[in-house]
Amino acid sequence: MANSNIAFSLFFAFFVGHGIVELQASHHVYSHLQTVKSSVSAKQPYRTGYHFQPPKNWINDPNGIMVYKGVYHLFYQYNPKGAVWGNIVWAHSTSKDLVNWTPHEAAIYPSQPSDINGCWSGSATILPGGKPAILYTGIDPLNRQVQNLAIPKNLSDPYLREWIKSAKNPLMQPTAQNHINASSFRDPTTAWLGPDKQWRVIVGSKVNRQGLAILFKSKDFVNWVQSKTPLDSAKNIGMWECPDFFPVLVKGRNGVDTSINGPYVKHVLKVSLDDTRHDIYTIGSYDNVKDVYTPDKGSIESYSSVRYDYGKYYASKTFFDNVKNRRILMGWINESSSVADDIKKGWSGVHAIPRKIWLDGSGKQLVQWPVPEIQKLRANHVSFANKTLRGGSVIEISNVNAAQADVDVSFEIADLEKAEVLKPSWTNAQLLCSRKGALVKGRLGPFGLLVLASDDLKENTAVFFRIFKRQNKHVVLICSDQSRSSLNQDNDKTPYGAFLDVDIQHQKLSLRSLIDHSIVESFCGGGKVCITSRVYPTLAINKAAHLYAFNNGTQAIKISKLNAWSMKTAKIN
Ligand SMILES: *[C@@H]1O[C@H](CO)[C@@H](O)[C@H](O)[C@H]1NC(C)=O
Ligand SMILES: *[C@@H]1O[C@H](CO)[C@@H](O)[C@H](O)[C@H]1NC(C)=O
Ligand SMILES: *[C@@H]1O[C@H](CO)[C@@H](O)[C@H](O)[C@H]1NC(C)=O
Ligand SMILES: *[C@@H]1O[C@H](CO)[C@@H](O)[C@H](O)[C@H]1NC(C)=O
Ligand SMILES: *[C@@H]1O[C@H](CO)[C@@H](O)[C@H](O)[C@H]1NC(C)=O
Numbered sequence: 001m002a003n004s005n006i007a008f009s010l011f012f013a014f015f016v017g018h019g020i021v022e023l024q025a026s027h028h029v030y031s032h033l034q035t036v037k038s039s040v041s042a043k044q045p046y047r048t049g050y051h052f053q054p055p056k057n058w059i060n061d062p063n064g065i066m067v068y069k070g071v072y073h074l075f076y077q078y079n080p081k082g083a084v085w086g087n088i089v090w091a092h093s094t095s096k097d098l099v100n101w102t103p104h105e106a107a108i109y110p111s112q113p114s115d116i117n118g119c120w121s122g123s124a125t126i127l128p129g130g131k132p133a134i135l136y137t138g139i140d141p142l143n144r145q146v147q148n149l150a151i152p153k154n155l156s157d158p159y160l161r162e163w164i165k166s167a168k169n170p171l172m173q174p175t176a177q178n179h180i181n182a183s184s185f186r187d188p189t190t191a192w193l194g195p196d197k198q199w200r201v202i203v204g205s206k207v208n209r210q211g212l213a214i215l216f217k218s219k220d221f222v223n224w225v226q227s228k229t230p231l232d233s234a235k236n237i238g239m240w241e242c243p244d245f246f247p248v249l250v251k252g253r254n255g256v257d258t259s260i261n262g263p264y265v266k267h268v269l270k271v272s273l274d275d276t277r278h279d280i281y282t283i284g285s286y287d288n289v290k291d292v293y294t295p296d297k298g299s300i301e302s303y304s305s306v307r308y309d310y311g312k313y314y315a316s317k318t319f320f321d322n323v324k325n326r327r328i329l330m331g332w333i334n335e336s337s338s339v340a341d342d343i344k345k346g347w348s349g350v351h352a353i354p355r356k357i358w359l360d361g362s363g364k365q366l367v368q369w370p371v372p373e374i375q376k377l378r379a380n381h382v383s384f385a386n387k388t389l390r391g392g393s394v395i396e397i398s399n400v401n402a403a404q405a406d407v408d409v410s411f412e413i414a415d416l417e418k419a420e421v422l423k424p425s426w427t428n429a430q431l432l433c434s435r436k437g438a439l440v441k442g443r444l445g446p447f448g449l450l451v452l453a454s455d456d457l458k459e460n461t462a463v464f465f466r467i468f469k470r471q472n473k474h475v476v477l478i479c480s481d482q483s484r485s486s487l488n489q490d491n492d493k494t495p496y497g498a499f500l501d502v503d504i505q506h507q508k509l510s511l512r513s514l515i516d517h518s519i520v521e522s523f524c525g526g527g528k529v530c531i532t533s534r535v536y537p538t539l540a541i542n543k544a545a546h547l548y549a550f551n552n553g554t555q556a557i558k559i560s561k562l563n564a565w566s567m568k569t570a571k572i573n
Helices: 001-015 339-345 370-376 429-433
Strands: 057-068 069-079 089-095 102-108 119-127 131-139 145-151 163-165 199-208 211-217 232-234 240-249 264-272 278-287 292-295 314-321 325-334 355-359 366-370 378-389 393-396 406-411 445-452 461-470 473-481 496-498 509-516 519-524 529-534 548-550 557-566
Touching: 057 089, 057 131, 057 325, 069 102, 069 119, 102 199, 119 145, 163 370, 211 240, 211 264, 240 355, 264 292, 264 314, 278 314, 278 325, 278 445, 292 325, 292 519, 355 378, 366 519, 370 378, 370 406, 378 393, 406 445, 406 548, 429 473, 445 509, 461 509, 461 519, 473 519, 496 519, 496 529, 529 557
Parallel strands: 057 119
Antiparallel strands: 057 069, 069 089, 089 102, 119 131, 131 145, 145 163, 199 211, 199 240, 211 232, 240 264, 264 278, 278 292, 314 325, 325 355, 355 366, 378 557, 393 548, 406 509, 406 557, 445 461, 445 548, 461 473, 473 496, 509 519, 519 529
């Protein structure tokens, strides 16, 4: 095996005739720390109760997610040797309910020249006859990024524990002719079938500062031909990582298979911007004869495009769940702690709760909501309604485990006329949230939740609304303010924020937060804006954590309804 590897790589180097290319990880590379062993104590306060994570070490992107014979498969980027990025393999877990997960041996790991320096992100496609196939990025002996194929060894095994790599790998690679940048060519999508019976797949790339979704076509899933033009591109935006391209129904919340097209669907192109570390998307139309994707008017790729999540959420990927006819989104949430703290705790990275995703009635954005399966973890229901919160008040929501909870609240505002005027220069929501944190009194707001709070409120993460008016319209700002989330000063506590497009004249303002020790995953306006935060309280841990509703505006507001639950611990790996 070793001999043939050497022979292969010599042949390879000759064939390609390229110089050695720098390995571009797009992660901070701490070479000396990549294999530092650490012991993980189960009593750590920041480990999650129901968000996906392995027992230890570094994780990043979800990969190849799919449902096969009724079993959900999650593969993910994993360093088996340490708590920082490096030594990347595809770790593998399966689940029957997207809540409890069983670990398996790593599914894809360096074993052939085309992936000997790493098995990076990729996607699963279900081929005719229900046969899964995985396309993933391999790092070859020249540290070039190339695309490879793997298929299950035993289709009768619902856990798909073993994978065989194609002898023809790599199937897509940079050459002297195609001018693809060998350090910027990665993360193949789930493939889709066109009317000409050919498969299509896109791979993220860039040329100088131009982000690219390079399109390849194939009749047999093995021989891939690059199309003359990319499916999409945008100037001055940098590398497009982890593209995802899929149809959504114009009406309704069901999902459809990735190959579906017609007047009843719109298409979504999501890219993960390496520059900003944000997952942005456009909505548009896809002509699958000409292979042209045209974003709708006003839907453009830029640093300020619509995002899946306005906090921490990256390298996400969707899949079509044909068992429940829905499209599910999964994403990686990285740490906000220092590398030294990550090594001390022995792990880094978690995954967000799987979200069902569909097109909003406006056609201008997507809506996301935690999969309903997660509700089976709910216990100790606490509920109240019609409670007025005067300006300056804080009320505790007791009898729930505030370190591991699901809380869903809706607010009603009696006198919208009292809203402050939004200055024309206040166009950046995140900046506005930093300027007007939870301690800055307003008129309509700040009001919302104080989560993972100590009893003296020295530590708390404030997730809150402010309502402004601009001409005759109201503008709703939602913030997640981490600035007082921990007495530890080594964490990134940048506040997050977004504007929420809701008609508050006629609709209540809703906020649901999934709280899980060091994660606050918030869904606002029924899932129109999501904000995920990582926080590391030193006082508000486990039983010492509290949950409050607050209003620090001058005007009273009403909690029309509040439901809160303790969340049971899921069986994760
Ligand atoms: C394939 O998987 C099935 C189900 O797990 C198992 O019964 C069978 O022995 C496997 N076949 C081989 C060749 O490993
Ligand atoms: C190729 O990608 C690498 C890594 O991001 C970058 O440093 C280099 O400038 C890129 N070259 C071109 C021509 O875009
Ligand atoms: C991870 O978190 C750090 C600090 O909070 C941030 O600067 C960085 O961009 C994040 N990386 C990704 C890929 O999200
Ligand atoms: C809340 O108030 C509304 C209107 O005043 C009323 O219709 C509703 O029954 C009340 N709900 C509860 C649970 O008290
Ligand atoms: C409300 O604002 C005041 C004044 O800035 C501040 O002292 C107080 O801590 C705030 N209350 C909450 C619950 O944030």
